Amino acid sequence: MNTPHWKCGADLVVKQLEQHGIKQVFGIPGAKIDRVFDSLVDSNIETVVVRHEANAAFMAAAVGRLTGKAGVAIATSGPGCSNLATGIATATSEGDPLVALGGSVKSADRLKLVHQSMDTVTMFNPITKFCAEIDSSKSISETMVNAFRHAESGRPGSAFLTFPMDILNNAVDSPILVPKSKFNLGGANNDAIKEAVTLLLMAKNPVILLGLQASYPDNALSLQKLLDICPLPIVGTYQSAGAIAQRHFPLFAGRIGLFNNQPGDELLxxxxxxxxxGYSPIEYEPSLWNHNNANIIHIDEIPAEIDLAYCPDLELTGNIKLTLDNLTQRFAKQSTSQITLSNNTRQVLEKIRQQRETLQQNSYFRQGSPIHPLTIIHEMQDIIDNDVTLCIDMGSFHIWLARYLYSFRARQMLISNGQQTMGVALPWGIGASFVRPSDKIISVSGDGGFMQSSMELETAVRLNTNILHIIWVDNAYNMVEMQEQEKYGRYSGVKFGAIDFKRYAESFGAKGFSVECASQLRSILHEAMAVDGPAVLAIPVDYSDNAKLMEHIDYNLII
Incomplete structure (x- = not known):
């Protein structure tokens, strides 16, 4: 068989992307990578031009989180690549499969101080699962295949490849490499599963702690089947949102993260x-929840990351879905009457039920301006249907949403708590729109986070993305402010000027909306939701209760 001839390495790069099933790439061209952009013109891959490289990585990561297959971001050499860093680090921390491709100076210049020379491999090594420079045209296919495999396997994350300019421009004879088999991971072994059942039946106060990988759709369905026959109390990290079904809501003690003062923390x-x-310590440090040295059963595709507060007694390592299915089958043979909730657990779950009921009854009646977070959440909950995908930025508003906005659809709510990166919501929403084109996308940020990626409103308008971006406005970096106030009794470096976000959105060609008081919120929110295309809604928020987010647990605290 004749080895295929490619007029340039860039053509082979693009063909490998096609073979991997890539539907779109996100990026900005430049002289060291523009040959790839030229080759993309003749492919079936959509090129999505963005306004900043970090946002290209965020968009690609959202595709990865929602599909399980790596999204792709592309940037040119020097600052083009360095701008990718925040998005790459975020994807690795959040477990989102992402492959980033960067240009670099020609091979002969790699050790010289020339225009845009930069050792990107050394820069990206600490924040990726796989990082390499293509040093030969003939290694393009095999290196790209391995980059995707690393990004998508185990706990997913980022891979980065840099392509010297001459590698992309020169002709090459090379086959396309297609793996002959998929990476198949079996469930945990039967002896370990049997031991897990024994430990669980002996426990007096067992709790399930859900992490990000629990919210992967197949894993979530298997979890729900297990809970049907083994009704255990559940807590979840912020990233686990959507893993449980509504029928299991009475067992759910809520999401935990950041401050160790929630009902889930009390249960733990x-x-x-x-x-x-499917839990990683980066989602919520074990030292914050494991004070009593509880026995731990670790269920994941990768071994546990051991520390003083997280040293599992048993590790069920393997495909999470298969492991859960095997546990369910094993429990089906047991007497379910042996699984009983302790008095303390039942009391905690009942107090949570009462709090949720009271919040539902009372939160809408908070009036005036600015608007209390619970009033905003009450109205947002009403529009979070199964055909909505929600992307949440970082800020104090994200704590309110993580604690009080509920979701029962796997990966319906994208939220960051690993790097806690500001500016992710809008680009995540744009990326999500490619995977779920029939969904209404809602992205939410504070005014500080929004202005870190607001230039992508132009991208959303150009693509006619069906996205509503909601801004909680307080003219400050409020999450920093409330923590400074708690620690030092004053704040520093957190205030900034006001922006007319309605007019700002309209200047991009999006629909702009603003709310002045609580009595307007419902009608304007529904009007903004009805827009077919990009829209922005600005809401003045009353953060005067933020200090209570950090106080010790009180089930009537913020009512």
Missing amino acids: SHADLVITL
């Missing part, structure tokens, strides 16, 4: 057995 503090499912 009394637990004698914690079953972690």
